[in-house]
Amino acid sequence: MLFPLLFALIPIIQVGMPLYLIYRLWKSNFELKVNWTVSFVHFLLLLATLFFVFRWDVIGYGLRYWLNTFFLIAALSSFLQVKDLPTYNSKKMKLSWGKISEILLFVVILLWSLLGTGTKQKKLDLTYPLKGETNYVIHGGSTIALNYHGIADQQKYALDIVKLNDWGFRAEGLFPKQLHKYSIFGKTVYSPLSGTIVDAKDSLPDQIPPKTVSEQPTGNHIWIKKDSLYIVLAHLKQGSIKVEKGDKIEANQPIAEVGNTGNTTEPHLHIHGVKIPKNENPKPDSLLYKGKATPLTFNGKFLIRNTTF
Incomplete structure (x- = not known):
C-alpha cells in the first residue's frame, strides 16, 4: 500500500508544485527587481533540482523539458513587468530566512548531484x-x-x-x-x-x-x-x-x-x-x-x- 501512495504523490511534487510556482512568478506583484530576482533564483533552483535529481519515467520523460519551457516563458513575461521597477529599497525589501535556507539547500543538492556525474576511479x-x-x-x-x-x-x-x-x-x-x-x-x-x-x-x-x-x-x-x-x-x-x-x-x-x-x-x-x-x-x-x-x-x-x- 505504501508504494502506490508514494507514487501517487509524484505528480503532485513534480508537476503540481512547479506549475504552482510558475503561476506565482507570472502573477505576483513585485515592488522591487531584487524581490523578483530572489524569487526567480528560488524557483529556478527548485526546478533544476527536480530536473536533475528526480526520476521522470513515472509521469513522462518529456515533461521535464516542458515544465522548464513553461517556467522560462513565465519568467520572461514577469520580467517584462518588473524591468522598470526600482532595483532596491530597504523599506520594501521582502526576504525571508526560509526562502534563503531553501536556496542554499537546493544549491547543495545540485552540487552533490554534479559530483555524482563522474568519478576519478578507473572505469x-x-x-x-x-x-x-x-x-x-x-x-x-x-x-x-x-x-x-x-x-x-x-x-x-x-x-x-x-x-x-x-x-x-x-x-x-x-x-x-x-x-x-x-x-x-x-x-x-x-x-x-x-x-x-x-x-x-x-x-x-x-x-x-x-x-x-x-x-x-x-x-x-x-x-x-x-x-x-x-x-x-x-x-x-x-x-x-x-x-x-x-x-x-x-x-x-x-x-x-x-x-x-x-x-x-x-x-x-x-x-x-x-x-x-x-x-x-x-x-x-x-x-x-x-x-x-x-x-x-x-x-x-x-x-x-x-x-x-
Missing part, C-alpha cells in the same frame, strides 16, 4: 546490456543524490534500468500490478562483456508489484567473471536464462530476459560490478557483500539517473 567499459533507444536509467551515478545504491559500498556504482514506451513512460499507469504493462518486462538481456558464467539462478517466480523478496536480493540472476572482475545482472525473468554455470560467453550474446524477481518493487534490470583479488575464489552468495565496487561505462558513457540510451 571499465562494457557494451549495453539492452538494445533499442528508449532505455532509461532510474538509479545511476557515484553519489546517493543520483543513486541510492551508494548506501552499500559494493554497489556504489550499480545501475537500475527501465524502458520507456512511445509516450515516455516506463509503464501503463503509475504503478500497475500487471507485469506486461511495464515496458521492460520480458526484454532481452545481452551480455555486457565476454567471460565465464560463475552463477546462474532461474527458478524464482516473478512477483506482482510491489511485492519484494528481500531474502533473495538479486532474484533470478547471472554472475559473469572476467579476470578479477565480477558482473551481476539481476531481477531476471523466471525461465528466461539461456546460460549455465561454467559456460563461456561473448559480449552481446543474448543471455536472459528482464523480470521482476528478488528485492525489487517493479520490473527493471540491475547491473553492477566488483573486483575480487585474483587469489580469491568467492562463493556466488558472498559476491554481493565482497570486493571493491567498480565504476562502469557503456560504449564509453558513464550512465547517471535520467540518462537514456
Whole structure:
C-alpha cells in the first residue's frame, strides 16, 4: 500500500508544485527587481533540482523539458513587468530566512548531484546490456543524490534500468500490478562483456508489484567473471536464462530476459560490478557483500539517473 501512495504523490511534487510556482512568478506583484530576482533564483533552483535529481519515467520523460519551457516563458513575461521597477529599497525589501535556507539547500543538492556525474576511479567499459533507444536509467551515478545504491559500498556504482514506451513512460499507469504493462518486462538481456558464467539462478517466480523478496536480493540472476572482475545482472525473468554455470560467453550474446524477481518493487534490470583479488575464489552468495565496487561505462558513457540510451 505504501508504494502506490508514494507514487501517487509524484505528480503532485513534480508537476503540481512547479506549475504552482510558475503561476506565482507570472502573477505576483513585485515592488522591487531584487524581490523578483530572489524569487526567480528560488524557483529556478527548485526546478533544476527536480530536473536533475528526480526520476521522470513515472509521469513522462518529456515533461521535464516542458515544465522548464513553461517556467522560462513565465519568467520572461514577469520580467517584462518588473524591468522598470526600482532595483532596491530597504523599506520594501521582502526576504525571508526560509526562502534563503531553501536556496542554499537546493544549491547543495545540485552540487552533490554534479559530483555524482563522474568519478576519478578507473572505469571499465562494457557494451549495453539492452538494445533499442528508449532505455532509461532510474538509479545511476557515484553519489546517493543520483543513486541510492551508494548506501552499500559494493554497489556504489550499480545501475537500475527501465524502458520507456512511445509516450515516455516506463509503464501503463503509475504503478500497475500487471507485469506486461511495464515496458521492460520480458526484454532481452545481452551480455555486457565476454567471460565465464560463475552463477546462474532461474527458478524464482516473478512477483506482482510491489511485492519484494528481500531474502533473495538479486532474484533470478547471472554472475559473469572476467579476470578479477565480477558482473551481476539481476531481477531476471523466471525461465528466461539461456546460460549455465561454467559456460563461456561473448559480449552481446543474448543471455536472459528482464523480470521482476528478488528485492525489487517493479520490473527493471540491475547491473553492477566488483573486483575480487585474483587469489580469491568467492562463493556466488558472498559476491554481493565482497570486493571493491567498480565504476562502469557503456560504449564509453558513464550512465547517471535520467540518462537514456
